Amino acid sequence: MPMFDAVESTTHGDSLEGSDQFTGFPRDTRDLPSLMLSSCYPITLRFVDVCYRLKIEKRQKGSRSNIRRILGHGPTHDQSNQTSMAMIQERTILNGITGMVSPGEILAILGPSGSGKSTLLNALAGRLQGPGFTGTILANNKKPCKQTLKRTGFVTQDDVLYPHLSVRETLIFCSLLRLPKSLSKKEKTLVAESVISELGLTKCENTIIGNSFIRGVSGGERKRVSIAHEMLINPSLLILDEPTSGLDSTAAHRLVLTLNSLAQKGKTIVTSMHQPSSRVYHMFNSVLVLSEGRCLYFGKGSESMAYFESVGFSPSFPMNPADFLLDLANGTYALIAVFLSLL
């Protein structure tokens, strides 16, 4: 891809000649803003057999005594003995998830609530550790190193932004905090301004963020600010947890168009999504459908319907592929349980 020309020679290395180790920004910052959004170090992300198991304490009679404790009526001796009879149960949150996504592509993780989307995104971002986590995650065929993790932007479901700052103040403030010391204050401000323009936030740059008590930017603009916040570090891999939740179909479409334009610039994008419209669905290069922690489908979004038709599942009338996949993942079709048990 032409936009990778600047880094082609270091495709699998972790040193970017002539650029900052932290951000991949060019050291020569004369044309910093435009360069920062157009060049990035390509990351191909592969994940193989990702599993996550949790040990969960299942209390047999504890819930009642817990309520009594909250209400200030401490448990009796007998009840406290019952509480201690807790059973440890193992729960599988992710079960053998495999897939990959390349620079320039959007991988969408679809699935009903509780199917493991956020857990998988956390795993891909290197935020999931502990004995319950197994499997392999590779960035450019290597275990992600510190530099790769620094080039990973993670937009969480619940963004934490300062309600009293304007969009512009928020991004300049974050830019001053997050960008390396090698850049001057003026350069950091330029980076923030360029991100504001890239994310289509110019119109509301002087509006305060706000919260449920103070009126501020709209829900869609707020999501864009969260993405802009991560864009400040010029990530090669951008992971987003439900970036369209709470948005209407048009705002969601606009936001995914923005993600698409970021992907076109060579970024690798992984996003979870609850209920994409069909026009949003068609913008995904690949789709991974989760159902109770298992992978129901991984492949091109455009081929999912043909695949399910080939194994005996097809809707009785034309419908949005995303709705159909979610119906399948929710077990709406009786035979899907049998199909899942064969996976």
Ligand SMILES: Nc1ncnc2c1ncn2[C@@H]1O[C@H](COP(=O)(O)OP(=O)(O)OP(=O)(O)O)[C@@H](O)[C@H]1O
């Ligand atoms: N640390 C934890 N302790 C107990 N249960 C957990 C933990 N982490 C995840 N889970 C459970 O794992 C399941 C998957 O959670 P996850 O947040 O990944 O789902 P999700 O698909 O992102 O859901 P949503 O769309 O509602 O955000 C849920 O049932 C959740 O309760």
